[in-house]
Amino acid sequence: MLTSLFSNRMTCALAIALTLVTGVAQAQEAKIAAVNSDRILRESTAAKAAQTKLEAEFAKRDKNLQDMAQKLKSMSDALDKNGASLAAADRAQKQRDLSQMDTDFQRKQREFREDLNQRRNEELAAVLDRANKVIKQIAEQQHYDLIVQEAVYVSPRIDITDQVLKALAAASNPN
Template sequence: MQTGTFIRRVLGAVVLAGALAAVAGVAQAQEARIAAVNSDRILRESAAAKAAQLKLEAEFAKRDKDLQDMASRLKTLSDQLDKNGASMSATDRAAKQAQLSQLDSDFQRKQREFREDLNQRRNEELAAVLERANKVIKQIAEQQHYDLIVQEAVYVSPRIDITDQVLKALAASSPAATN
């Protein structure tokens, strides 16, 4: 488990424990309404998340193809050097090795930049999906008079899981649904 995820879950558990203690005090006076939403399912199954994934694939397709082409050139050049290196003059072999080394450095740099850019854009798109989901969750909470809706929990009873309801509401509120 990544450290950030672990810390987020521990902090979520602490916040949840505090919130449940507060709700327990209110629950003595009246019945508290509690629900839970699985954020991971929202990010996997929602139409908005799927649209974001398609958008990212389209946005990064050309760079991915360029990287694949560069990897192919790198392999071809390496194979040529392996096959013909022994029969080449020392000068030609050194030039081919320098060319191979330069191409490999360029490939590694472009691959790293690609991954960084893709991760940044993915985080931006997923943050937008979660922001929309949080607005929908808040609307559901207000309409159905929930006292507490949690998104991170160790265990959630299917009885209080409203993830399907949130997915439906997100789909209904998406720009594509209004067309």
């Protein structure tokens, strides 16, 4: 979803950039910059804080899933080891119990992944929203005509990603 959003933005931004760059009627040169959103999502203090927040938020559920997986393995190993010596009814009951626990484990694991992905998307969207506000401030302060967030190639001389990362860090740590 975010990748699609970036692709649409990139297409629009490139169209605008081409219009600005090729606009012969304009007497002044367009001031253009680029920002690497992937770096923002990897390296910004806001993104790192969001990752830490997610890890803390989901740590207990992850631990419970790990414990459940270990219990499943122990039950399976015990059934493999002692299954032949059990009565048929006891063995069948243990197999049903193991199967039910495995089904519960798979469901909980799927729910965990879905919840984690949803929260991760929410947190990353918030980071991108903050980054976009900082990018807009930089554009207004430094009189940029266009700032592109995604491109196939960006010359280092127009890449302002480091400047955005510093501004994001300053905004999240006002000391």
